[in-house]
Amino acid sequence: MSEFGDRVRGPLAPSAGAQRPLSVDDVDIEGGPLGRWQRINRDASIPLGLDRMERSGAVPNLRLAAGEGSGSFRGYRFQDSDLYKQLEAVAWEHCRQPGDAYRAFIDESAALLSRAQRPDGYLNSHYQTVKPDKIFAELEYSHEMYCAGHLFQAAVAAARAGCGDALLAVARRFADLLVNRFLTGGDDGIDGHAEVETALVELYRLTQERSYLELARKLVDNRGKGLIADSGMGPLYAQDHLPVREADTAVGHAVRQLYLEAGIVDLYLETGDESLLECSVGRWEDMVATKTSITGGHGSRHDGEAFGERYELPPDRSYNESCAAIASIHWNWRLLLATGQGRYADLIERTLYNAFAASTSADGTRFFYVNPLQRRADLFEDAYLGRRREWFACACCPPNIMRLVSSLGHYVATTDAEGLSVHQYVPGIIRAGGVTLAVETDYPWDGRVRFTVRSAPGTEWTLKLRVPAWSASGELIPNADGYAEIRRAWKPGDTYVLDLDMSPRLTLPHRRIDALRGCAAIERGPLVYCFEQADQDADIEDLALTPGTRLRAVERDLPGIGRTVQIEADAVRLPAAPPHGLPYATAPTDLPAGTPATATAVPYHQWDNRDGGVMRVWIPLA
Numbered sequence: 001m002s003e004f005g006d007r008v009r010g011p012l013a014p015s016a017g018a019q020r021p022l023s024v025d026d027v028d029i030e031g032g033p034l035g036r037w038q039r040i041n042r043d044a045s046i047p048l049g050l051d052r053m054e055r056s057g058a059v060p061n062l063r064l065a066a067g068e069g070s071g072s073f074r075g076y077r078f079q080d081s082d083l084y085k086q087l088e089a090v091a092w093e094h095c096r097q098p099g100d101a102y103r104a105f106i107d108e109s110a111a112l113l114s115r116a117q118r119p120d121g122y123l124n125s126h127y128q129t130v131k132p133d134k135i136f137a138e139l140e141y142s143h144e145m146y147c148a149g150h151l152f153q154a155a156v157a158a159a160r161a162g163c164g165d166a167l168l169a170v171a172r173r174f175a176d177l178l179v180n181r182f183l184t185g186g187d188d189g190i191d192g193h194a195e196v197e198t199a200l201v202e203l204y205r206l207t208q209e210r211s212y213l214e215l216a217r218k219l220v221d222n223r224g225k226g227l228i229a230d231s232g233m234g235p236l237y238a239q240d241h242l243p244v245r246e247a248d249t250a251v252g253h254a255v256r257q258l259y260l261e262a263g264i265v266d267l268y269l270e271t272g273d274e275s276l277l278e279c280s281v282g283r284w285e286d287m288v289a290t291k292t293s294i295t296g297g298h299g300s301r302h303d304g305e306a307f308g309e310r311y312e313l314p315p316d317r318s319y320n321e322s323c324a325a326i327a328s329i330h331w332n333w334r335l336l337l338a339t340g341q342g343r344y345a346d347l348i349e350r351t352l353y354n355a356f357a358a359s360t361s362a363d364g365t366r367f368f369y370v371n372p373l374q375r376r377a378d379l380f381e382d383a384y385l386g387r388r389r390e391w392f393a394c395a396c397c398p399p400n401i402m403r404l405v406s407s408l409g410h411y412v413a414t415t416d417a418e419g420l421s422v423h424q425y426v427p428g429i430i431r432a433g434g435v436t437l438a439v440e441t442d443y444p445w446d447g448r449v450r451f452t453v454r455s456a457p458g459t460e461w462t463l464k465l466r467v468p469a470w471s472a473s474g475e476l477i478p479n480a481d482g483y484a485e486i487r488r489a490w491k492p493g494d495t496y497v498l499d500l501d502m503s504p505r506l507t508l509p510h511r512r513i514d515a516l517r518g519c520a521a522i523e524r525g526p527l528v529y530c531f532e533q534a535d536q537d538a539d540i541e542d543l544a545l546t547p548g549t550r551l552r553a554v555e556r557d558l559p560g561i562g563r564t565v566q567i568e569a570d571a572v573r574l575p576a577a578p579p580h581g582l583p584y585a586t587a588p589t590d591l592p593a594g595t596p597a598t599a600t601a602v603p604y605h606q607w608d609n610r611d612g613g614v615m616r617v618w619i620p621l622a
């Protein structure tokens with residue numbers, strides 16, 4: 001099928017790997033949750049984001065840097081990155097469905113950025129207008145290269161999406177400055193927030209300018225050597241405690257670790273340096289086994305927005321930043337392309353439908369920054385009582401969410417020498433290497449996926465379909481990578497039907513996860529469920545699932561949520577806890593006789609669309 005080096009209109013276009021990605025517009029997602037997310041992203045989230053670029057100061061700050069505005073800098077030192085992520089979202093949206101307003105936003109932004117950029121190529125509105133004497137002098141927390149990385153990714157997106165090269169020209173001037181200073185100029189500085197590494201590799205892929213790749217390599221190789229000054233958060237926070245080839249577990253600020261991993265695998269894909277893939281896969285296996293929420297979320301600690309210790313996975317205090325879910329999907333996508341292994345697509349699916357999807361309200365106008373697995377009744381530390389908000393002072397998440405949703409088509413399928421691999425099941429059309437494949441499905445509500453070949457070359461080729469780890473494979477015998485292979489000389493009109501087991505299932509935590517001991521969660525297909533107070537007859541905190549509980553899937557249309565499949569479970573309602581005395585006793589207190597009740601669960605990604613009531617993913621077993 002398609003060769004590497006073909007032009008990919010998508011976030012990632014590696015020159016090698018086991019699998020080759022498709023363009024954002026090679027896949028039309030027509031319905032299902034992903035189609036719905038793309039629709040609300042276009043109709044509600046992106047318009048809201050564009051409005052916020054002005055109101056939050058992101059665009060006015062750049063006018064100040066260009067010497068055109070009045071007033072003073074507003075927001076964080078990384079405020080520019082909000083605009084860059086918004087630009088990337090708009091570029092992929094333009095690639096999917098061209099729009100004059102999108103093109104105008106990109107052109108106007110590129111012109112503004114060009115005017116704001118210094119003659120030497122430097123561009124950061126905070127440092128230019130607030131701290132010009134500190135440019136590149138406080139990299140441990142300046143986010144200057146982090147912002148540059150998001151600029152590079154936006155510029156790559158605009159160029160690949162057919163939105164001209166004006167943004168790319170700005171990006172290259174800045175990248176050239178970074179090369180002159182940090183690669184050939186002898187400065188060993190590294191940004192405290194990894195991100196520029198993966199972006200530099202992509203800029204290299206687009207431009208074939210090798211110094212961008214070499215700078216990415218130097219930045220990755222030098223992390224962990226104590227070259228980053230202490231930001232006050234310690235070396236683990238910025239993954240500067242050990243060289244990447246020696247670190248065996250994910251630590252510190254979760255988003256930084258995960259973006260760093262994306263850059264490491266990108267470097268492997270372009271250089272073939274096996275030691276990079278090996279260390280990254282080692283940390284992936286450790287992270288999956290010991291530091292991953294059932295939703296795919298990462299970061300157990302509010303303190304430092306950080307990974308915790310192994311098995312430190314508290315449901316109520318888990319941080320699970322929306323950006324961490326996005327960065328994890330980026331990393332897993334690179335590992336999937338590098339190795340062809342379905343376990344990475346499995347984690348993408350888990351993260352996409354749960355930790356990531358929960359970040360956005362059903363109408364696309366409010367967002368979570370933090371995605372815990374439990375909300376208590378007396379939540380008091382957060383002025384918003386743990387509910388989604390329209391925007392944030394630190395707004396890293398909303399535009400990041402938008403850029404992933406607008407590019408979702410890129411993550412559905414890939415090609416290799418044998419044929420076409422489908423990793424995520426969405427209704428619509430997949431076009432790849434002379435093949436047009438129609439996909440009909442009601443996934444994830446239903447497990448049946450029907451593929452119909454609309455056009456195909458006359459030769460034999462293989463359709464590879466991921467068999468998720470959660471699905472009993474039935475008649476399908478997946479290969480070692482987790483894919484069922486159907487090899488034929490496919491003709492137009494040929495069909496294949498995949499049936500995945502959508503029986504609801506009870507999931508138990510590893511015994512070492514202390515915070516979850518004695519609890520269970522409910523899953524169905526790729527969806528993790530939660531219990532919201534709105535669906536219960538009794539106080540959630542008095543409910544416990546009975547041993548051997550029967551789980552019943554019930555299709556419903558709920559106010560505020562829309563279409564869903566709820567799960568009803570046999571439960572007991574326990575007497576309310578005594579109001580006085582210590583909550584400890586020598587005799588068991590947690591197994592009093594209860595009265596039969598029903599506990600009703602809703603998909604986690606649909607929570608917080610009704611009231612601000614109690615929610616929990618993990619519920620006690622009676």
Ligand SMILES: [Zn+2]
Binds near residue numbers: 321324395397
């Ligand atoms: Zn974020």
